[in-house]
Amino acid sequence: MGFGTTGKILRVDLTYGSIREETFNETIYRCYPGGKALAGYLMLRELPQHTDPLSPGNILILATGLLTGAPLATTTRFTATARSPLTGAYGESEAGGFWGPELKMAGYEAIIMTGRAPSPVYLSINNGRIQLKDAHHLWGQDPDKVQTKIREELGDTKISVLQIGIAGENLVKYASLTHNMRHYNGRNGMGAVMGSKNLKAVAVHSSNNRYSDIAHDARALAELGKRLSKQYKDHPQSWALHEKGTMPLVGGLNSAGMLPTNNFNSGVFDGVDNIRWEAFDKEILVGRQSCYACSIRCKPEVQVDGRYKVSQKYGGPEYEAVAGFGSNCGVDDLQAVAKANELCNRYVMDTISTSATIAFAMDCFEHGIINLEETGGLELRFGNANAMLQAIEWIARRKGFGDLLAEGTLRTAQTIGGGAVDLAIQVKGQELSMHDPRGKANVGLGFAVSEIGADHLVSMHDTLFQNDKSIAFQGAKALGIRNAFPATVLNDEKVEQYFLCENWVSLEKVLGFCYFGPAPRSFIQVDEVIEAVQAATGWNIDLEELLLIGERATNLARVFNTREGFTRADDTLPKRLFTPLDAGPLKGVTFQYKEFNDALTTLYKIKGWNPATGIPTYQRLESLGLGWTVRESGMQENG
């Protein structure tokens, strides 16, 4: 009987090829129980200030959540954390799938990778045997060949292979990680960090262990899991995720007037009928896949044999990729969108940043800031699907103009000048996800304040809380959500709602929950999350302590950014979002600078951060048990 963790961390020094285990005690785990919190703790403890993200000095942490691998639907996730080469800030990206549960079953909460291997290697953790193995022959190969070869070499057809693609090898600033060729740690360039370490893959399998071996009350956990596996069908949101995945967002957001279109120039896309759920279902969807022990099975599989050929072996696009390569690049050809997604998955690059960077380049081209000579002949106009696909190839290979685009929108804009920075739709250097925050104000607040740069999974979307009788609102009441507001409103109470939901979503990343598991987004109610943690750990823990863990994890990342020089000035939104939407139901809606800045000040006050600087106050950090971060990071105690 345990407390939901193996207690062990694996340290791999790639420079010297040394591998050793370390044990942490329960006191540490109670404060930093896994995932985002554990990784944040290790980052601040171990990574020297101002480390070059692509130098051997950067550390790459792969950490499971507290419940990762538990027999509960949607508890599959692990985090990849390092200083981000895309933003220079705290870097973090979660993935579901199978690799996290395998690492937990193999006996480890996390792996900390340091240094740089003298030549390409991969790490194998296979039924207790841990080795660094030569990967010369895998470098430059596609993920399917790499996975097959590693499985053959290790004589294990079930081993889960987490790997980089050629984008990671070429240090594309938004290169990702993939495992089992279906699941992606997409954001923040963790693939480039792994590539900079000459680490091609980390393969993990353990056939002997189960989560029940480390759970405090395995029977209670199993009973909860059995209940949840049936419950998802009785909740409309999780039922719809099972039936349709995330694709209904395309048509819905367009009808609401907030589907990112032509690099966020508009919220309405004329070609939407060609890329929405109904077309997707009819034309390219061929099946669904799931993550470990998850009954929802939301992941689409597509196949195309028409204008483009798209293989099923890399899964299929979800909402973000369809909006990113579709409406936001002005492309209404679903087959081309599926091809773009396949290329990103094959080269292992973030579909959000890749599509947003190309949309930005198209905007620059349309404005005459760049021309055919500068793009190497690529006519990067909105709607040009072939140019979009060619750009993806060039980015992954850092060929021609692609070499510049591989740096992301902000660096590209700074290089080409001519007003391009105003067209770069990014925060802290990371491209916006495909949600126009002019239609959902709290999402904008999240884009601005997020430690990892703009991302859509840092809090709950305020579209959920517009009717106090809705199922989503009822599911949020336990978190302290009291009143319903229109999604475009940004008042003090909405800011407080953002804060409450940010702590909850941060906790999900600590526990290893998928965003599509817990309420208010989905079917697992707040008291069931508490029940799961209690059964796994045996801790007498309540919601207040859990939310503090979520808040603590966010503050660890914030302290990291503070010591790297980030300030309130970095918590902003792209200029374009302060201009009114031009058409559709939200025509004329925009952020106002004063209203936005007032909301930011309110949020800082709620969080206990200095309103002028955005730096956490010593008092707040001390109350979160993080006083040590001030002493060790050289921050001023008064924030």
Add this chain to the structure above:
Amino acid sequence: MVEIYLGGYLNYFDRGKRSHFTLAISPKMGLIEILELLEVPSAEIAFASVNGELMNVEITSVGPDDRIEFYPPMGGG
């Protein structure tokens, strides 16, 4: 007859789990009455459109051949 589209998860509430279908209605039926007929809770409607124009669910009536779309709150992800 009117054309009905239930976006997002709203077809969960329809007995036949239909997303897109036609429906015979009484003259000048309101959107709320249509939702009641379909057993879709009005609290789950974030917005509705009639022939492409956003409409207030509480007060709008529809006529023959109208295309009516209902959408739930969309939570992202």
